[in-house]
Amino acid sequence: MARELLKGNEAIAEAAIRAGLQAYFGYPITPQTELLEWMAHRMPELGRAFVQAESELGAINMVYGAACTGARVMTSSSSPGISLMMEGLSYIAATEVPAVLVDVMRGGPGLGNIAPAQSDYNQMVHGGGHGDYHTIVLAPATIQEAIDLTVLAFDLAEKYRSIAVVLLDGSLGQMMEPAELPPMRPVRQTFPAWAATGAAGRERNVLTSIYLDPPKEEEANLRLLRRWQEIQANEVRFREYFMEDARFVVVGFGSAGRVALSAVRQARAEGIPVGLLRPISLSPFPTRQIAALCERAEAFLVVEMNAGQMLEDVRLAVNGKRPVEFYGRMGGVMPFPDEILGEIRRLAAGEASFEGHPRDRWLQRLTGSN
Amino acid sequence: MVVEQIVPEEIVYQRPRSLVECATHYCPGCTHGVAHRIIAEVIDEMGLREHTIGVASVGCSVFAYNYFDFDWVQAPHGRAPAMATGVKRVLPDRMVITYQGDGDMASIGMTEVVHAAARGENITVFFINNANYGMTGGQMAPTTLPGQKTTSSPHGRDVELAGYPIRASELLATLEGAAYVVRRSLHDPKNIRLAKKAVRTALEVQRQGLGFSMVEMLSICPTNWGMSPNQALQWLAEKMIPYYPVGDYRVSPSVAQLKV
């Protein structure tokens, strides 16, 4: 297949279709609407299911229903819409049915704005719905990665009977880059044995999230947890840049990660031995890999388009062994590389600190410079 | 000792194949059992057991899936019509039913049912209206009658503060996508027979792909109403039916031509 110039939202939609998507349910919200529009056009033409739901609540429960048949199914939304979907996500996780969710994040909290942000990290990675459950969260930084991770999301969701989330910010959804789409996979014609498809010639299947008997519910929780351990062992993904001799490490995901790449290149040009670790699976998080870096890294810098959400996971991984600094932009503002370069220079100048919390130090620098 | 031989032909009444052989958790006298039975009978009669997927709701009927012997999924509170939409769109040749109470469908799930009906979603909703929230212990529902005492309207529903009950069938009947919307009552054998016939029509509507169908069934809740089952049946006939008249609220032209 040749490279095509593709817009993030549309590339994800087409990648999902080529991965054998059988049903899409969604509700319009900027900045992911092109994804829904692409589905509205393509799914019916392929004889597959498309419904514009009455709300995100409706959409996620349609996904829930379709997922119970074992079909490849997805929805997409943006931050406020994802908040509304949290009920369904908890139920889907508890029922152990596979589903894919795309979250094209925007500025918040509240109605916020339609500009790019990464402030759904906690809601997706640490669970916004009730109960003990985990979702697989994959964070692309390029259109090609968005395509590849969308396809992977379906495979992982089915392998682990789990929710797989593709988490990106609005800038990647709206951006165009050359990328290659995968070949069209045939739509699966069979249904898994556990699915609710009509009890023809077999015992009935009942898919539920209720375990009224507490020991049974505990057992279900343990089953989810063990599966999560398996996912943690097998599905950690990340990418490293300039790490061979790095004494300073920048950690950033998605768009913040790629902005940081520009800054790291500029810092390298200045002779600063800095590298970039870009987590691709935010959940499971590359905790062990970051912990291992403490052996040779002098200090870490976490860059995010939020107030320091992944920061806490990096701090847990570093576990006080090295200083961690933070730089963030919020509310839909994307950082420019020079802002991050300034932070890298601070690290190189030995200004990284153990004192207090990195977020507090960042806020102090922020207000001090304003 | 006289041994009587029972030949199969003599069985005139037995558990429908579509009902599981077990005791239900419903209170004595509750009409959920009646509703379950007529639905199961119709599914048997139409030969649909192996092709039906039920969507259970939240409320007393939350465990409906324990009693019907076919595939079920369990929806979050009020979302059964959305979930049913998801199932039906992937499996359009299967029968998809929801079984919802009045709190589930007419309060928290009003959006989902209205839009499923508006889309003409080819599903069947069985709507059990017993004028209160049964599962949580008899609170005021959107269907609680004016003046009716519940645990959350202890002095009787005050319409000045709590507004008026919602007539869901009449409301849904205004939607073009709805093909068959009727109200029946489960308070006596004659009405139960009429209800069963409506269940049959509704499922036939779905089988033929004619659009959204709903059968509202007026039901009793003796425990939470604080009445004996007989008193409750009488109360339904005397108090509920005047506010919720039994009748056909929407029968689309294509449904009118159906021979059931």
Added chain:
Amino acid sequence: MQTEIIIAGFGGQGVLFAGQLLAYAAMDEGREVTWIPSYGPEMRGGTANCTVIIADEEIGSPLVRHPAAVIAMNLPSLDKYEALIQPGGVLVVNASMVNRKPARGDLRAVMVPGNEIAEAMGDRRMTNMVLLGALLVNLPVLPVEAVERALEAHLPARHHRLLPLNFQCLRKGAEFVAETVR
């Protein structure tokens, strides 16, 4: 090594399309490229802009504070972006829509009466092509021919009758060689 271009103007001036065309041309030449539209309240504010980055390696940030080149199709765009261009960068101004010349002396700037030229060529909607031609002759990132090939390859067939006019407008714009303003 990368080259960053911002194209800015009013909505309807073909700003986003000109940027996409550049991106297509870069892709077809085997380069790495990003195209990102203006994002945020401006989307509905009557002005539009996009950033195109062309590079030979994986592109980091899709946005830059200081671009190598700017096409300013109206006065607000000139006012906003002139100060941000890298020293020695290229500034192409749609002279038809501004009432002043660039003020900076460290740029290679060129004033192109885009609207008049496009109108004279027969279609005012081609203003963006005229200015794109002027950009490419002054910025060694892609040859004009690459953009022409991209038009031919990616313009839907139903618009192919417009190809000759597009080419003419690109070429006309390419006659405007920038000089350092001083």
